[in-house]
Amino acid sequence: MSSQKAYIQTFGCQMNEHDSFRMMEVLGREGFEMTPDPDEASLILLNTCSVRENPENKVYSLLGRLRKLKAKHPDLIIGVGGCVAQQEGETILKREKAVDMVFGPDNYFRLPEMIASVRRGERVLMTKWLPRTANHVQNFVPEEWVEGGHVEGCKAYVSITKGCDNFCTFCIVPFTRGREVSREVDNILREVRDLVSRGAKEIWLLGQNVNSYKAHEVGFYELLDRVSQVEGLLRVRFTSPHPNDWNNCLSDLMAERPAICNQLHLPFQAGSDRILAMMNRGHTIEEYLNKVRYMRAINPGIEISTDLIVGFPTETDEDFEGTLRVVEEVGFSQIFPFKYSTRPNTKAAKMEDDVPREVKEERLARVIELQERITHERTAHYVGTEQDVLIDSANPRLRHAMNGRTDGFRPVTVRGGDLEIGDMVRVRITSANQHWLEAEPLGVHAGA
Ligand code: SF4
Structure with missing residues (x-):
């Protein structure tokens, strides 16, 4: 050893x-x-x-x-x-x-x-928390660690907020990650510029609830706008936003700025207003859908993924049908469905976990089956289209093939061409399976 x-x-x-x-x-x-x-x-x-x-x-x-x-x-x-x-x-x-x-x-x-x-x-x-200031601003990445962060291939991650104040009744995060704090914008931009100078082409802004970011007078809109204009940065993604803090101005910004990827992970959790209220989500399903409808109207190609829970306490068949309707209407690129299970110390832990395991399993299987059909249809639409792919790794199985992601975060294998990690390449999609696209290169146009 x-x-x-x-x-x-x-x-x-x-x-x-x-x-x-x-x-x-x-x-x-x-x-x-x-x-x-x-x-x-x-x-x-x-x-x-x-x-x-x-x-x-x-x-x-x-x-x-x-x-x-x-x-x-x-x-x-x-x-x-x-x-x-x-x-x-x-x-x-x-x-x-x-x-x-x-x-x-x-x-x-x-x-x-x-x-x-x-x-x-x-x-x-x-296990002590760092002290947070009264205005909830905290540069929780210490000064000596702002520069020199890790670049993975051509990607890097930057935390912009930490913790959460939402207290969804099923969630343990506010207890294990603490109350929400945001880093100052200059502190974040310094980290982003440093990562870009060391090869990052794509930056992910991270937080439990990224779009409630607020440091002094700067909110998430302005932060995203400023990060997207950092010289040399080709793509910005962020995860996860909360529907309550999402607004149409953010959808406009995503549609306008080429560097902000057309991909959004927007959890909706349940398709029933009654269950959403029990979850303390703070919005109705119609409010969620209206935000998504606006986004799709101005940006039809956007890929949206989500988290959802089946079998939350008291969930009826009718409530669950609401969840299926949302999945059908939005046409998510991907869903992350969970069977409800109790987390100690949460408010939901005091509710009776009364949906039988077999019912939860059956609902989970149904929502997965629905999503598989949707994923298949959405993926098939890509065949014959041209896409920009940021190459992020060599294909581990095929010689002369590289892997990357579309703007909407679809994984793609690009066969042929003399491509390197960090290239942004225009491709034509030649085939698709359930989750993966294959493509031929048309030409590298940035980042080479
Ligand atoms: S589910 Fe998300 S928004 Fe709700 S408390 Fe947990 S981290 Fe916060």
């Missing part, structure tokens, strides 16, 4: 993936190399997520396996970070003696400090 190799296992969302990249940067400056093999690591971190079903059980079962590894390599340091760590805190240290450190999402920049304490023989618990 090498003395300075680290392995990070990431669970859950893009925010967590981004946090893991940040952890890698922090560890890199400490002299750690990353390894894909936990057996050769001297430091193993689990970056956990509370959103999926039974997350704590999964973490404890993984820790049970790591305990055996630690028995063979007593110097191995094991840390648990992320949302489960924030939520469970000291319980993890008490339940699993192999764990050396437990830290919440606000603390990973302090990894060097934690590792030093462990090497002195201590066990560490760091």
Whole structure:
């Protein structure tokens, strides 16, 4: 076992993936190399997520396996970070003696400090929130980490907000990620410009609720506008916006600015106003649909994806039919459907989880089946069209083929041409399967 190799296992969302990249940067400056093999690591971190079903059980079962590894390599340091760590805190240290450190999402920049304490023989618990100012502005990426962030191929992620104030009744995020704060615009732009200067062609703006961004007088509209005009940046995406904070001006901006991708992940969660009210979503289904209708009217090619929950407490067949109607009307490019399950400490946990498991499963299967038909139809429409594809990786199976994404985030394999990661290439779509497009190149026109 090498003395300075680290392995990070990431669970859950893009925010967590981004946090893991940040952890890698922090560890890199400490002299750690990353390894894909936990057996050769001297430091193993689990970056956990509370959103999926039974997350704590999964973490404890993984820790049970790591305990055996630690028995063979007593110097191995094991840390648990992320949302489960924030939520469970000291319980993890008490339940699993192999764990050396437990830290919440606000603390990973302090990894060097934690590792030093462990090497002195201590066990560490760091789950305190960073203090937030009265106006909810906080440059939560420390000054020394604003520049030098990770560029993955030609993409990079930039956190603009952290935490959430919405308290949807099913969601644990406000408890595990804390209340919402926004970074100052100059702090964000400095990070974006630095990433672009080091090869990023596409930037993802991240936050639990990106479009409620507000730092002093700057809101999400102005931030997005300014980021989209950074020289050398070809594409901007963001995730996730909330329907309540979405407005038609943002749809106009997306349609006007070529660099802002025609792709939106806009969760609607349920197709029944009664269930939406129980979820504390703060909008009706008609309000959601009106925003989508406007967007489609001015920007017909936009690809919209969504999250939805089936089997929320008291959901009737009629409520669920409403969900199917929304899926049908919007014609999403992709859906992320979840069977409802209780999260401790949330308001919904006090409601009776009264929809039987078989009913939830049947509803889930029906909504997936509907979406598969829609996806198939929407994907087939691409054949014969011309698209701009940003090349982001080599195709792992085919020689002389590269992979990339359309403006609407459709994955494409481009066969032929002398293409490199970071090229923006005009292509003609030659064929499509359920989720994937194939294309021939017509010519590189930017970013080469
Ligand atoms: S908006 Fe609702 S679902 Fe999204 S993170 Fe906030 S509380 Fe959770």
